[in-house]
Amino acid sequence: MQATPADPSTPDAFLTPVEHLFVRNHLGPPPELDASAWTLTVEGLVERPLWLDLAALRGLARRRLTAFHECFGNPSRPDVPTRAVANLEWSGVALADVLDLAAPRPQARHIWFEGADRGSYAGEGGLRYLKDLPLEQARDEVLLADTVNGEPLPRRHGFPLRAVAPRLFATNSVKWLTRVVLSERRPEHLFTTRLYTRVPPGGGAARPVREVDVNSKLLGPRDGQRVTAGTHELTGRAWSYEPVVAVEVAVDDDGWRPTLLQPRGPGPVWQRFALPCRLSPGPHRIRCRATDARGRVQPPSGARNAVHAVEVVAV
Template sequence: MGEKSLDVRDFSDVTDYYTPVDNVFVRAHLGVPDLEPAAELADFDWTLSVEGLVENPFTISLADVLALPTRKFTAVHECFGNPFVPDVPTRAVANLEWTGTPLVPLLERAKPLASARHVWLEGADTGSFDGVDGLSYLKDLPLQAAMDDVFLAHRMNGEPLTVRHGYPLRAVVPRMFGTNSVKWLTRIIVSDERPDHMFTTRFYTRVFPGETVSVPVREIDVSSKILSPQDGDQLPGGKLELIGRAWSTTEVVLVEVGVDDGPWEPVVDLEPAGVDPAWQPFTVTRELTPGEHTVRIRATDRAGRIQPPPGLRNSIHEITVTVPAVP
């Protein structure tokens, strides 16, 4: 492995609609594989196997994957958070254009058996984690979800994937947390059961408020984030010009801003959701008096979900800014 296990790197937020690749967070629990990209993507020596409970198991080359019909879409990409402290907000999020091909034609070619219920996605990253050796990174989805949602991406923002982001091929599962979007994808296994694995049943599960049963971490929560200003910034002139983003599994219909102990006020400049599962930009302008101020933001989606108070991973986002006193 080329990099330290549980590689966690976050980068300064930018206000671009598409997050520059160099600003996209990196997560690699088993380290980043040592891969040397080929001059031409199609020349890279790599294969993807589709196996398990299927009539026609097969292995496909990268050149053959690249020859499949391609499409592009934009999707928000969010880290669920540290698996050891899942309720601590990380707010590691990006908005990216993906290029690739849906998984479903490969599954249809393989012809899952009648007993098939789940699809396992396995990456090339292997190693040790939390005292367990010999692991590979593995996630699973219900068969129908895999057929409907999984996308095999080989480009990010129009360029071939970087090694740290899954070169040469990765899964992308829109509207689900990034933990399900397996990087360095090498195997697709069709099964009649879920795998009992470090990253499927031990970590990346949660119990929703008011519930008692633990479920896999999949669909993203309703969230919003202030990208500018940054926490601790000074605002010369007393003018707050806030730029933020909101996202969910469905359209965000309301974003509210609160300053200090004041009431929540709706944000007027919230862009509506488009066809793609991308984030929704919003802006806020306020005049602030000299001194320190707390600025809070929260989102509500079409399903009626509202960002909660502190204590949960998607709690309301707040920053502290200062307006210098007038000389």
């Protein structure tokens, strides 16, 4: 997996500037696609296979979606935190509208999304990037997006079209989308059944990486920052598959204190939290942890969504 550029600290703004959005490429440089020649095929268990160009797609009803967007991290190290996250406004067409044109057959249970990127990964060559979702879940939630934050998709983020699967890890939001297949089964593939799987807490069979974990990130002050001693507003963002209902902050050895948390509202966006706090001269360790509506709490350590901590010096 290539990551360029290095992830900057996410700005404390509701929408993340596209230039600060993380980049993840599994199979080499982004493909160079000619928008005038590009098509999306919809095939498999459908009554009416489709070959749609951009003009045909843009002739369908337009939808907007504002949602957080989180990278799962290195699939070979599923317990290592990355906290690469953004909040973005996408626009495009609902996958459901495209499926209505294709008319899925009753036996279709899964939908495969294939990107135009090709290459090698983990010692396996001749790969294409492929992900799958349960058909009904994808029909209800997935957007086929051609813009981000009001501008055409940049090449590095999936031009000319990508899938956006809100509340799911970004590995499921396939970039450079060229092919959609409806099937009665899941595909056997490196990125579907061998990587991007994990064993749930308590054990059991490995499951595909889909629903995001409850998580939070301190954004101000930044890790390693020198600040003036005195009162500061400790701020950050929290997100989860379900709405986040509480975020707590701890400074040094003090106990956890509740923050002022903005509600999520109807859309799957990240939520700002803030806490005024006086920092005396010297070094300080600041931590945050979130709780979601399902009752899940960030673990203290040993997980990809472990409690986030920053260290600052007040002078």
